[in-house]
Amino acid sequence: MKNINPKAITIKKALCPFCSYGCEFGVIYDDFGIKGVEYAKDGSSGGRLCPRGSAAAMYLNHPRRLAVPMKDGKPVAWAKMKKDLTKVFGSPKSTAVTFDRNVTPEEYAAIIGFCEKVGIENIASTYFEPESHLEPFLDESFDVSNLQKTQLVVILGDPFNQTPMVSQAIIDWKLKDRKNGLIVIDSLHTHTAGFADQFLRVNVGTEPLLLFALAQKNFEGIDATKVTGIDRAIIKDVSRRIKDSKNSIVFACLSFGHTYDPALCAEGISELEGYGRMKIVPLVEFAGYEGNKGFGSIMEMAKKKKIKYLVNFGELFPFYYPQVAPDLKNLEMYATSTLKHSGYTMVPVPLTLEKEGTVYTSFGKKKLLGGIEPPSGARSIEEIIGPLSGGSGKGKQLSVPDHKLDIKERARRISEATLVKGKGLRLMGEKIAFNFLGFFEEASLKMNPADAMELNIASNDIVKVTSKQGVEHMTVRLTEDVSQGVVTVPAETPGARKLFEYDIDTDLRSVNFIPTEVKICREE
Amino acid sequence: MQRRIVLDLDLCCGCRSCEAACKAAFKGEARIRHGDIAGAAYLPLACKHCKQPLCLASCPVxxxxxxxxTGLVIRSAMVCIGCKSCAFACPFGVIDAPLVRHISQKCSLCADREGGPRCVAACSSGALQWLSDDEIKRHEIGMRMVSKDLFFRRKA
Incomplete structure (x- = not known):
């Protein structure tokens, strides 16, 4: 009989897999398995962890952790799964391979090498978060200590909620010297905006036009002041401050369902970079990879029945984006996953922190520490595709062919979308680490008190939120942080995400989740 | 030497990492809560471990x-009957009495952890600190806020 010693606690170090900040922490094991997380003082973040990191043990131990392959909601043997995958990869012309996050650079190279070997030509990214448009700005050399060289920081979005680990450096810098100026651009009054000495509250989805206006680039027939809601004198003043400041920095975040055109946002940031000689720091959750085409092209192929199978390597798609499912109904889908979801064929894989190899972080490549055991039924990507191709190969990084963005046309579309008022309320997404997968709190709906009064809704009421994509019941929180005509939900919560509509980018063929018209009524 | 959790409002960015750390450690029941001051600033609320605790005086059992x-005010889960007297008595509103387990949830300053409270360890902006009484006397908490008139701008 095993001698159980309750004091036998071991701590294994791991790298947090839930964003690209690369924090280290300890996973505490006792005789009964994973017990919790320990805050590693000697780690890169000094032991500090955002809510996602604190949830790591809950994730590893989650009752919905996927430990065996599943088909139609029932467990299947690995032998059967291997047989099915052999059939799928046996028809390369009818198969598309996609990936999102939870894929290491080594695994990505193996997948691309495998595709080359078996002749799969349709490869795309299914990481649809708008932040993927910021990846070109990623620079391994950036360190938060660079803040000390500047007296002006511009923040786009809400990093204090989205990537809280960056907050200490920015707040310390802000409080150090009275001359240090912090400008925040957002359509919501967020925690980050609370720290700003100048907050530019733009109309929903018009951030790109403000960025261009700050860079002194105006479009014929578009009045930036009218569209963005920011006074002409303020635009002029901020633009001058940016021009006059040396070593100024832009921290950029883009949230799911927050902006109409993330690609144009990235262009606007690029314009500002050139105008003010600014350093751009993208705060992305995942530094991803590209395929050889946009996912919009894969969707069109599926609609025309040009492909029959889709295999996704990662952990989010298609579960995180149920909206796209109707457009893929002609496909037989296989998806690697770490949690159980309903529908599709699921293939269990380890979570990044249970793998060996490296991982991209915002500050360069980091080595994964290994040592955390995955569920016994999970297989690494190497183990899944290796036997199918007679050994793994290594492929090169792919990239979607360059497309020139029609900036004028895109600016015109945003201008039109803003000036034409819709009948319903506009639903926006907020990326909030505390709402990570709904582990700590259910999604609640933020609403302006004036809108609530009109709809006879009080704080803490349960309301039914209806969009073209679905229905969700939520508790209401009244706050003037959101403008009239706008409601917000945390985009980290799967139930809330399903409400957002998407469109396909006209130039890049990528998928964008946009602010969506919703109807709200109180549930009795 | 007694140590206390000290909140530097200058630094709190409202990310709720502290609450998440507490929830993760105590099976989803946070002993630190998150409040806002009239919509002007957000702050974590933890047990103050009062010198003369009203929760202690109000407890019928x-x-x-x-x-x-150590100065710790401790609630015994074995004895607690879930009457919520402590939750009503607490002048800071930091004791939660969820109906699920019928016992009140009260901060124990993570007495089970050597390195001090988990909320302090997790705090992403360094706003929560774990200080001794002597350190608290020397610490200029909130001085930056007053001297720079910063936080009065933090109207949400």
Whole structure:
């Protein structure tokens, strides 16, 4: 009989897999398995962890952790799964391979090498978060200590909620010297905006036009002041401050369902970079990879029945984006996953922190520490595709062919979308680490008190939120942080995400989740 | 030497990492809560481990005791009957009494952890600190806020 010693606690170090900040922490094991997380003082973040990191043990131990392959909601043997995958990869012309996050650079190279070997030509990214448009700005050399060289920081979005680990450096810098100026651009009054000495509250989805206006680039027939809601004198003043400041920095975040055109946002940031000689720091959750085409092209192929199978390597798609499912109904889908979801064929894989190899972080490549055991039924990507191709190969990084963005046309579309008022309320997404997968709190709906009064809704009421994509019941929180005509939900919560509509980018063929018209009524 | 959780409002960015750390450690029941001051600033609310705790005085079954050596005010889960007297008595509103387990949830300053409270360890902006009484006297908490008139701008 095993001698159980309750004091036998071991701590294994791991790298947090839930964003690209690369924090280290300890996973505490006792005789009964994973017990919790320990805050590693000697780690890169000094032991500090955002809510996602604190949830790591809950994730590893989650009752919905996927430990065996599943088909139609029932467990299947690995032998059967291997047989099915052999059939799928046996028809390369009818198969598309996609990936999102939870894929290491080594695994990505193996997948691309495998595709080359078996002749799969349709490869795309299914990481649809708008932040993927910021990846070109990623620079391994950036360190938060660079803040000390500047007296002006511009923040786009809400990093204090989205990537809280960056907050200490920015707040310390802000409080150090009275001359240090912090400008925040957002359509919501967020925690980050609370720290700003100048907050530019733009109309929903018009951030790109403000960025261009700050860079002194105006479009014929578009009045930036009218569209963005920011006074002409303020635009002029901020633009001058940016021009006059040396070593100024832009921290950029883009949230799911927050902006109409993330690609144009990235262009606007690029314009500002050139105008003010600014350093751009993208705060992305995942530094991803590209395929050889946009996912919009894969969707069109599926609609025309040009492909029959889709295999996704990662952990989010298609579960995180149920909206796209109707457009893929002609496909037989296989998806690697770490949690159980309903529908599709699921293939269990380890979570990044249970793998060996490296991982991209915002500050360069980091080595994964290994040592955390995955569920016994999970297989690494190497183990899944290796036997199918007679050994793994290594492929090169792919990239979607360059497309020139029609900036004028895109600016015109945003201008039109803003000036034409819709009948319903506009639903926006907020990326909030505390709402990570709904582990700590259910999604609640933020609403302006004036809108609530009109709809006879009080704080803490349960309301039914209806969009073209679905229905969700939520508790209401009244706050003037959101403008009239706008409601917000945390985009980290799967139930809330399903409400957002998407469109396909006209130039890049990528998928964008946009602010969506919703109807709200109180549930009795 | 007694140590306390000290909140520097200058630094709190409202990310709720502290609450998440507490929830993750105590099976989803946070002993630190998150409040906002009239919509002007957000702040975490933890037990102050008062010198003369009203929760202790209000408890009908003596489930709450004060350790004179460490200053800790501790609630015994075995004795607590879930009457919520402590939750009503607490002048800071930091005791939660969820109906699921019928016992009140009260901060124990993570007495089970050597390195001090988890909320302090997790705090992403360094706003929560774990200081001794002497350190608190020397610490200029909130001085930057007053001297720079910063936080009065933090109207949400």
């Amino acid at each position: 003596e489930a709450i005791t004060k350790d004179e050596k």
